[in-house]
Amino acid sequence: MPTLSHAVKTPRDLYQMAKHLGMWDPAAMSLAEDKANFATLSSEKQEQLTKICALFYEGEVSVADTLAWFMLAMPDPERRMFLSAHVFEEVKHAEYFERYFKEVLGEMDTAAYLIPESRNVLMDGLKERGEAMGRAMMNGNQQELDFALTMFAAHYMGIIEGVMALTAYDYVGEMLTSVKLFPGLQEAIRLIRADEGRHIIHGMDYLRRQIADHPEYKTPVKELFLDNIKSMTLWTQWVFNPNPFGLDSERMMFLGYNLHRQRMRDIGLI
Ligand SMILES: [Fe+2]
Numbered sequence: 001m002p003t004l005s006h007a008v009k010t011p012r013d014l015y016q017m018a019k020h021l022g023m024w025d026p027a028a029m030s031l032a033e034d035k036a037n038f039a040t041l042s043s044e045k046q047e048q049l050t051k052i053c054a055l056f057y058e059g060e061v062s063v064a065d066t067l068a069w070f071m072l073a074m075p076d077p078e079r080r081m082f083l084s085a086h087v088f089e090e091v092k093h094a095e096y097f098e099r100y101f102k103e104v105l106g107e108m109d110t111a112a113y114l115i116p117e118s119r120n121v122l123m124d125g126l127k128e129r130g131e132a133m134g135r136a137m138m139n140g141n142q143q144e145l146d147f148a149l150t151m152f153a154a155h156y157m158g159i160i161e162g163v164m165a166l167t168a169y170d171y172v173g174e175m176l177t178s179v180k181l182f183p184g185l186q187e188a189i190r191l192i193r194a195d196e197g198r199h200i201i202h203g204m205d206y207l208r209r210q211i212a213d214h215p216e217y218k219t220p221v222k223e224l225f226l227d228n229i230k231s232m233t234l235w236t237q238w239v240f241n242p243n244p245f246g247l248d249s250e251r252m253m254f255l256g257y258n259l260h261r262q263r264m265r266d267i268g269l270i
């Protein structure tokens, strides 16, 4: 059965799509109803929604900041075309949540909400992979650079976008739709989710080709995938504890594990 990444979309096709579909403007979206909805929530529910949005905001800022390393290091010019749109879209996702905190949730230290496991995967670990590409570029070692690009894509497009972001956006989008609250956030999640779909298609296509061309990459990429499944359990528990919205943690874990398996299948690991 064809999977997400086996779609026949080339990097240039995805770039053309991004010019039409990725052009929504976070600054133009209405937040008035969301602001009114937030004021009616109990302080416990406000806290849980804030915690989830802090994770979204910190994650989007981190991926927007580190993706430029990958674009700069990428030897294929058509992939660089797509990655220019990808960087722009991540910056807009971060912009949306920056505005959401300013106008709906209130300004605060969002980084303080992260537990060490989330910080490791979303920020510090990703930055290290960016720096590995930078080092390989500086010393001109093509073999080292090719491997660093592959590990960065596995961490970024495989785990952060392909598993963590999709699980959280799908689950939170589904939850907000069912309670018929926060229409602005629902719409933003729908648009971000569509952008993330293109990022993941491109990333999985790149990884599948890299692993097919370099079978020796298969073991380290698989280890990266398996290591990160452990932290997924921890950050999911953190979102649900306490749980005044009564969110379904089993449903979210189910989505996460399914996506993890799907990504491994997409790139030929299983
Ligand atoms: Fe994003």
Ligand SMILES: [Fe+2]
Pocket: 063, 090, 161, 195, 196, 199
């Ligand atoms: Fe993305």
